[in-house]
Amino acid sequence: MNPLLSPFDTAPFSQIKNEHFKPAFLQSIEDTRAEIDAITENTDTPTFENTIEALEFAGQQLDRISSVFFNLNSAETNEEIQKIAQEISPLLSEFGNDITLNKALFKRVKAVYDQKENLDLTVEQHTLLDKKYKSFSRNGANLSEDKKKRLREIDAKLAKLKLTFGENVLAETNKYQLHLTNEADVEGLPEGEKEAAAQLAISKGKKDGWMITLDYPSYIPFMKYAKNRELRKKLSLAFGSKGFHNDELDNQENVLEIAKLRFERANLLGYKTHAHFVLEERMAETPEKVHEFLNELLDKAKPAAEREFMQLQEFAKKMDAIDRLEKWDGSYYSEKLKQELFNLDDEKLKPYFKLENVINGVFKVAEKLFDLQFKEVEDVDRYHNEVKTYKVFDANNNFISLFYADFHPRAGKRGGAWMTSFKSQWKRNGENVRPHISNVCNFTPSTKSKPSLLTFNEVTTLFHEFGHGLHGMLANTTYPSLSGTSVFWDFVELPSQVLENWCYEKEALELFAKHYETGETIPMELVEKIKESAMFQEGMQTLRQLSFGLLDMSWHGGDPTQISNVKKHEDEAFKNTNLYPETQETCMSTAFSHIFQGGYSSGYYSYKWAEVLDADAFAYFKEKGIFNKVVATKFKDHVLSQGGTENPMVLYKRFRGAEPKVEALLERAGLLK
Numbered sequence: 280m281n282p283l284l285s286p287f288d289t290a291p292f293s294q295i296k297n298e299h300f301k302p303a304f305l306q307s308i309e310d311t312r313a314e315i316d317a318i319t320e321n322t323d324t325p326t327f328e329n330t331i332e333a334l335e336f337a338g339q340q341l342d343r344i345s346s347v348f349f350n351l352n353s354a355e356t357n358e359e360i361q362k363i364a365q366e367i368s369p370l371l372s373e374f375g376n377d378i379t380l381n382k383a384l385f386k387r388v389k390a391v392y393d394q395k396e397n398l399d400l401t402v403e404q405h406t407l408l409d410k411k412y413k414s415f416s417r418n419g420a421n422l423s424e425d426k427k428k429r430l431r432e433i434d435a436k437l438a439k440l441k442l443t444f445g446e447n448v449l450a451e452t453n454k455y456q457l458h459l460t461n462e463a464d465v466e467g468l469p470e471g472e473k474e475a476a477a478q479l480a481i482s483k484g485k486k487d488g489w490m491i492t493l494d495y496p497s498y499i500p501f502m503k504y505a506k507n508r509e510l511r512k513k514l515s516l517a518f519g520s521k522g523f524h525n526d527e528l529d530n531q532e533n534v535l536e537i538a539k540l541r542f543e544r545a546n547l548l549g550y551k552t553h554a555h556f557v558l559e560e561r562m563a564e565t566p567e568k569v570h571e572f573l574n575e576l577l578d579k580a581k582p583a584a585e586r587e588f589m590q591l592q593e594f595a596k597k598m599d600a601i602d603r604l605e606k607w608d609g610s611y612y613s614e615k616l617k618q619e620l621f622n623l624d625d626e627k628l629k630p631y632f633k634l635e636n637v638i639n640g641v642f643k644v645a646e647k648l649f650d651l652q653f654k655e656v657e658d659v660d661r662y663h664n665e666v667k668t669y670k671v672f673d674a675n676n677n678f679i680s681l682f683y684a685d686f687h688p689r690a691g692k693r694g695g696a697w698m699t700s701f702k703s704q705w706k707r708n709g710e711n712v713r714p715h716i717s718n719v720c721n722f723t724p725s726t727k728s729k730p731s732l733l734t735f736n737e738v739t740t741l742f743h744e745f746g747h748g749l750h751g752m753l754a755n756t757t758y759p760s761l762s763g764t765s766v767f768w769d770f771v772e773l774p775s776q777v778l779e780n781w782c783y784e785k786e787a788l789e790l791f792a793k794h795y796e797t798g799e800t801i802p803m804e805l806v807e808k809i810k811e812s813a814m815f816q817e818g819m820q821t822l823r824q825l826s827f828g829l830l831d832m833s834w835h836g837g838d839p840t841q842i843s844n845v846k847k848h849e850d851e852a853f854k855n856t857n858l859y860p861e862t863q864e865t866c867m868s869t870a871f872s873h874i875f876q877g878g879y880s881s882g883y884y885s886y887k888w889a890e891v892l893d894a895d896a897f898a899y900f901k902e903k904g905i906f907n908k909v910v911a912t913k914f915k916d917h918v919l920s921q922g923g924t925e926n927p928m929v930l931y932k933r934f935r936g937a938e939p940k941v942e943a944l945l946e947r948a949g950l951l952k
């Protein structure tokens with residue numbers, strides 16, 4: 280008996296063996312296919328219920344199996360699971376394509392969509408209908424056969440170009456080596472970094488010396504600490520010219536072709552530009568809005584950035600008689616200046632952040648804000664004995680969610696921290712089915728003599744992921760595909776980032792930031808120092824992020840067909856954000872993997888967008904009290920529980936009473952001086 284193929288509530292980890300996965304996937308793909316055939320073969324007139332809702336609830340067992348499997352592949356994997364993933368992933372994406380290319384199914388979906396104004400639908404049902412319809416139309420379902428053919432050609436070409444782009448960047452990164460044999464050339468590097476560089480040299484087949492490469496763990500420390508300016512320059516130029524050498528690894532043609540094909544694809548589907556296509560499913564909605572946002576922030580952050588740059592310039596002049604700061608000086612002198620100004624040491628903070636205290640702290644914050652109670656339970660099946668399980672209840676003792684917490688690194692766990700779910704939330708046949716949410720992290724584990732003590736960065740990470748977790752736990756929608764964190768991409772970081780703000784507040788820290796040996800509450804001057812150092816060079820950082828967002832929009836927000844010179848185009852896009860002198864040897868676009876390889880095209884702005892949202896939301900809490908029940912309840916009712924049931928701007932305005940303003944971020948970042 281395959282435990283994955285009989286209905287289950289909590290995932291039956293202890294009964295699942297690896298050999299259960301593949302047959303379970305194959306069987307449930309077939310079951311889902313049958314459910315979809317039942318929709319398309321229905322002879323009744325298409326209705327919201329017999330088509331859209333039926334499609335929404337098709338494949339639930341497949342969803343459950345997928346979440347169990349892919350969550351395990353991230354948190355507790357092994358070679359066997361990875362092998363199954365390699366086999367299963369193409370089958371799943373093929374099955375997904377079968378659905379979006381299913382003409383009979385689209386015909387029924389369109390029939391419902393075309394009469395949507397005459398149907399008596401709730402707001403959530405409207406959103407669901409829209410989402411289902413667009414999952415077809417945005418993939419070309421409405422196009423004539425020859426245009427469909429062109430769309431497939433473009434998609435195939437784009438897939439290949441993106442792959443080549445990424446391979447070139449990787450090859451450029453791997454190809455470069457700076458082998459140093461004179462100890463004076465690594466002067467300034469901390470001992471640990473020197474050791475790592477020496478080891479790297481050995482592993483690359485050198486007898487001795489130090490090896491520096493363009494990989495971040497090697498490149499970043501060198502730029503930050505190496506005293507030798509000429510070598511910093513050499514490395515910086517190598518880093519900045521990836522894919523820009525007019526050789527077989529050059530990406531200039533790839534950049535131009537990707538931008539042009541994306542534009543053509545958008546046109547084919549009836550959109551003005553690629554950015555219009557992408558932003559249709561974003562809170563920002565239009566390229567105009569994104570431009571307005573980036574430029575407003577630029578106007579307001581630029582004076583602070585210029586002040587900080589002057590300060591850095593003077594500091595470098597005083598220290599080393601540097602007359603003109605170059606790109607390869609920024610990181611080095613910033614580090615020195617930061618040391619002089621703050622001298623903040625993680626070791627001083629860690630004793631106040633024992634893991635168990637921080638977990639209890641985040642639970643208390645959730646209790647004070649949303650009346651939630653977390654009860655640790657032992658009777659839930661788990662995939663590893665380090666995983667903790669909690670049942671979450673509201674003030675009336677109603678069961679709200681199951682919560683898994685898996686905090687420490689293991690061999691089978693990938694790096695980083697994330698929130699995920701084993702079961703989403705939905706309502707059907709009068710029942711509100713509650714979700715199973717999980718947080719997975721890689722925090723410093725305890726040792727024989729010391730408990731697990733978190734760095735401040737780990738503390739904010741825990742709050743961040745728990746914020747995503749609350750978005751999942753408090754979900755209260757009808758349809759699973761609109762539930763919890765299933766929201767537009769530029770909205771999903773609001774609940775997580777906003778919760779980080781509590782880590783800097785006295786009232787919140789007093790609840791849990793107590794010395795693990797003495798019980799003393801963290802001194803506020805330490806907290807003030809953390810806050811101040813978090814603001815260090817915020818203006819320059821902001822300008823840098825904005826420059827990337829503007830470059831992204833310059834490629835995707837207009838008609839790229841006339842662009843022939845990548846570097847010239849880029850210089851134009853950067854002209855308002857430059858602080859350092861321009862270098863002709865370097866080019867950002869040819870290695871900008873986020874937008875030319877990954878999924879961030881027309882989306883880079885969302886980093887800053889999310890910060891504005893969380894700063895603006897938290898300003899409301901600050902104004903009324905960080906544990907104010909009225910504000911918290913509004914946040915729960917209009918944001919956390921609503922998932923993607925409505926446009927996020929509508930939800931946000933209902934919570935805040937107005938659209939988000941950039942001022943709250945400028946204020947928090949100390950840019951309004």
Ligand SMILES: [Zn+2]
Nearest residue numbers: 743747772775
């Ligand atoms: Zn996040």
